[in-house]
Every structure is written in structure tokens, then in C-alpha cells.
Amino acid sequence: MEQSVGSLQEQALKRKERLKALRGRQLQVRDGEEGEPDRKKERAEEEAEEERHRELKLRNYTPEDEELKERQVPKAKPASVEDKVKDQLEAAKPESVIEEVDLANLAPRKPDWDLKRDVAKKLEKLERRTQKAIAELIRDRLKGSEEELAGAVGAIGVTAEGDSD
Incomplete structure (x- = not known):
């Protein structure tokens, strides 16, 4: 059994090497056909995204260093809650009561x-x-x-x- 396991591992390694070689050839063919500018654009976009993710944003921390103070996010001002509450109260007020009541609509139907x-x-x-x-x-x-x-x-x-x- 050990011999078969060793031969299986060798076969797996050979397959991996062949797959790597195939991928390498495919990449070379694609680069030759499509050209390198596309690859360069993709790499530049990926690097720009990484820089955006790496950029430090300080919201609650007040740094002492001048370079870090530039990255500090300005403090947000709370929204006026009073205006929203007034609007909701006005919307919740009941409409004027109907002066005339139609008894036919109120009476139960036969x-x-x-x-x-x-x-x-x-x-x-x-x-x-x-x-x-x-x-x-x-x-x-x-x-x-x-x-x-x-x-x-x-x-x-x-x-x-x-x-x-």
C-alpha cells in the first residue's frame, strides 16, 4: 500500500507541474494576443484599490502627529430632531371630523x-x-x-x- 501511495503522490505532483505549465502558456498567449496595456490597467486599478483600503481615516481619535491630523475626518453635526418630530406629529394629526354622517353607511346591512x-x-x-x-x-x-x-x-x-x- 505504501508503494501505491508514493506513486499516487508522484502522479499528483506531475499533474500539478503540467497544470502550471499550461497556465503559463495560456498567460503568454493571452498577453501576446491582447497586449500588455490591459494587464497594466488592471494592475494599476488593483493597486489603487489597495491604497484606498489602506488609507487611514480617523473619526474618534485625535492624533498629535501633524501628518495624522490631515487624515482626521471632520466631526459630524447631529441632525435636528425637532424638525423631524414636528413633521411626524403634523402627519399624525387626525383629519377634521366629517360634519354630516350618512346613516345608511353606518347602519348594519340586512x-x-x-x-x-x-x-x-x-x-x-x-x-x-x-x-x-x-x-x-x-x-x-x-x-x-x-x-x-x-x-x-x-x-x-x-x-x-x-x-x-
């Missing part, structure tokens, strides 16, 4: 209110038809009473003529 609402359109159509039918009946009666009146007037006229003769 259990069949939704049924009435759904049938209301159909009832409107029926109501119109009913009104038309009633109007026709009244016209018919008026025509009938006019004929009776005409007959009565005619009968009175006939009797009056008979009396005057």
Missing part, C-alpha cells in the same frame, strides 16, 4: 342586501314595462269613456231635438 342589489337592474326594467302597461290601460279606458260620453251626448241631443219638435 342579510339580503346583496340579493336586492343584484335584482335591482331587472326590477328597473320591469317597472318601466309596468308603467307602459298602466298608461295603455288608462288610454283604453279614456277612449271607451269618450265613446260613452259621445253616445250619451248624442242620446241627449236626440231627445232634445225630439222635445223641441
Whole structure:
């Protein structure tokens, strides 16, 4: 078993060396094709980022050294809390109370209110038809009473003529 473990380690080392060689070749090919300016830009950006991260910022510490005093961050002034509190209190004030209260909205609805609402359109159509039918009946009666009146007037006229003769 020890021999196989040793041979496995040797194979692993050989693989690592081959991978390093491949990576090196790939980097050389890329540098040749793309050119070195891109690499230089990337390196410069990385160095600039590192410098930014390394830059010392002193917020709470007051240094005695002049160079460090330049890096001291100016003290922040607290924001006015009173203005914010006033704004929140004004926003929280209740709106003026409605002077007129609609009792229909306050009263509880009857259990069949939704049924009435759904049938209301159909009832409107029926109501119109009913009104038309009633109007026709009244016209018919008026025509009938006019004929009776005409007959009565005619009968009175006939009797009056008979009396005057």
C-alpha cells in the first residue's frame, strides 16, 4: 500500500507541474494576443484599490502627529430632531371630523342586501314595462269613456231635438 501511495503522490505532483505549465502558456498567449496595456490597467486599478483600503481615516481619535491630523475626518453635526418630530406629529394629526354622517353607511346591512342589489337592474326594467302597461290601460279606458260620453251626448241631443219638435 505504501508503494501505491508514493506513486499516487508522484502522479499528483506531475499533474500539478503540467497544470502550471499550461497556465503559463495560456498567460503568454493571452498577453501576446491582447497586449500588455490591459494587464497594466488592471494592475494599476488593483493597486489603487489597495491604497484606498489602506488609507487611514480617523473619526474618534485625535492624533498629535501633524501628518495624522490631515487624515482626521471632520466631526459630524447631529441632525435636528425637532424638525423631524414636528413633521411626524403634523402627519399624525387626525383629519377634521366629517360634519354630516350618512346613516345608511353606518347602519348594519340586512342579510339580503346583496340579493336586492343584484335584482335591482331587472326590477328597473320591469317597472318601466309596468308603467307602459298602466298608461295603455288608462288610454283604453279614456277612449271607451269618450265613446260613452259621445253616445250619451248624442242620446241627449236626440231627445232634445225630439222635445223641441
